[in-house]
Amino acid sequence: MSGKTADPEWPNWVELPRDVTAEILSKLGAIEVLTSVQYVCSSWLQICKDPFMWRTIDMHNLEDLFDMGFDLEKICRGAVDRSNGHLSSINIDYLGNDEILQYIADRSSHLTNLRLANCYSISDRVLIDSISNFPLLEEVELSYCSLSKESLEAVGRSCPLLKSFKLNCRGYRYPLIECNDALAIAEICMNYATSRYLETS
Incomplete structure (x- = not known):
């Protein structure tokens, strides 16, 4: 044996x-x-x-991947295409620009959760135009993005179902708004919508 x-x-x-x-x-x-x-x-x-595989798209912590040969913008577009209009949540870090945000806005009218972090290349004009395509948004987080108070106010005006709004500019070297103004602007957003949760830093 x-x-x-x-x-x-x-x-x-x-x-x-x-x-x-x-x-x-x-x-x-x-x-x-x-x-x-x-x-x-x-x-x-x-x-x-299957489109239902792509109801949530998470592309955060990408800073170290840009040097690895991945076409991250192409991957993001491909993921949005796979969702076939069923996308409900997207998390983008170090990738967002006007073209990507507009691409998402044109194909994702059912979005309920949007997180943009370190997206320095998104302009006020495109954010304002795009946010109007997301009437079902309930949660928004904007961290370390070069956005003005007009853009933030547009979030409140265009998202009547907004429940949670997070704005983070602490430590950001080139904010277009002063951090001590962030709370006042976020409160304006909440007045437009039905927000129940507010966080600024």
């Missing part, structure tokens, strides 16, 4: 039920899915094409 123990049996991920696989893959980020995961097998590719 041999004392050798049998190798443990690892699950065959490809044979998991579709709904279980979809739930697992939905936890991954857009970059992982669009650059590698979808190519594992044909069944995973079909799951990754």
Whole structure:
């Protein structure tokens, strides 16, 4: 009798039920899915094409990825396209610019959660134009973006369902508004909408 123990049996991920696989893959980020995961097998590719896989798009902490050869703007557009109008939440960090925001606005009228951080290239004009395409927004976070008080007021005017508004400019070197004005501006936004939660820093 041999004392050798049998190798443990690892699950065959490809044979998991579709709904279980979809739930697992939905936890991954857009970059992982669009650059590698979808190519594992044909069944995973079909799951990754399902619009409901893309109701949430998380592209934050991207600062270190710009030097790795990824076309992050292309990935973001591809993720938005995959959502096919079902996008409800998007989180963008170090990537946002006028073209990306306009692209999202033209295809995501059901958005309820928007987070933009370190998006220095988004202009007031495009934010004001785009925000009007998100009438269902309930949560907005703007951190370290070069936006004026007019842009922030536009958020309140255009988002009647707004429940949470976070504005962060602490430590930002080139704010277009003074940090001590941020609270007053955010309160104006809340007066326009039905916001229940306000945070500024």
